[in-house]
Amino acid sequence: MLCMASTIRPAAPSDHPRLLELWRASVEATHHFLAPADVDWYEEVVAGYLPQLGDLRVAVDDDGEVAGFISHDDGEIHMLFIDPARHGQGIGTLLLEDVGADGGELRVDVNEQNPVARGFYLARGFVEVGRSELDGEGRPFPLLHLRRTARAAA
Numbered sequence: 001m002l003c004m005a006s007t008i009r010p011a012a013p014s015d016h017p018r019l020l021e022l023w024r025a026s027v028e029a030t031h032h033f034l035a036p037a038d039v040d041w042y043e044e045v046v047a048g049y050l051p052q053l054g055d056l057r058v059a060v061d062d063d064g065e066v067a068g069f070i071s072h073d074d075g076e077i078h079m080l081f082i083d084p085a086r087h088g089q090g091i092g093t094l095l096l097e098d099v100g101a102d103g104g105e106l107r108v109d110v111n112e113q114n115p116v117a118r119g120f121y122l123a124r125g126f127v128e129v130g131r132s133e134l135d136g137e138g139r140p141f142p143l144l145h146l147r148r149t150a151r152a153a154a
Contacts, residue, residue, distance in 0.1 A: 008098045011056040011069060018066045019058070020047055022083050029084035033113035033141065045137060046079075053078065057098060059091045070095040077108040096124060105150045111135070112142040121146050 011019065023046050027039055034042070050056070053071040059082075061067045068082035068091045077099065082091050100106050108126065110117040122128075130145035 006062050007060045008057050008095065009060060011053075011058045013051065015058055015066055015069075016047075016050045019050060019056075019069050019081075022066065022069065023079070023081050025084050026081040029087075030114055030116050031111065033111070038139075042137075049078075055099070057095060059095050061086075067091050068095055070099055072099045072106075075105050075107055077106060080108070092120060093124065100148070103150055106148045108146050109136065109143040110146060112144050118144060118146075121148075124148070 020043065024039065024043055027034065027042070031039070054073055056069060056071045058066045059068045067086045067089075068080075070080045071078040077096075080092060080095060082095075096106075106126070108121060109132075110121060112118075112131070126146040126148045128144050129147045132143045132145065133140070135141045135143050
């Protein structure tokens with residue numbers, strides 16, 4: 001697995017358009033259960049969330065291009081999205097391990113209909129601990145609740 005993202009840094013407001021672009025491309029590549037109107041609706045929600053996120057980090061490749069991002073708060077991962085052209089290069093793992101560097105517990109919700117995301121987290125030590133019929137916006141897209149217990153930093 002070749003990871004060409006050499007730097008993780010805090011996101012700046014000027015990164016938000018690129019993050020929204022990455023979010024949409026990633027969702028269109030992995031969330032096949034969403035209708036185009038659903039993607040449009042969530043894009044507006046995410047655009048409103050980005051400026052409010054406290055710990056938003058980006059992975060920047062050697063060319064200075066933002067290749068992915070993660071947001072978390074107190075061990076809860078709110079977003080982890082990677083440029084779909086860069087899937088499988090270790091960028092998601094790099095971001096995940098950066099926020100989990102203290103070895104504390106991490107939690108994340110993934111859409112049940114997104115087996116790629118579920119498999120990603122399970123391969124990195126997360127286990128399913130619950131399920132909700134509705135997503136965080138109250139829409140009928142079931143979520144799986146995953147947790148990785150506290151451990152020594154990887």
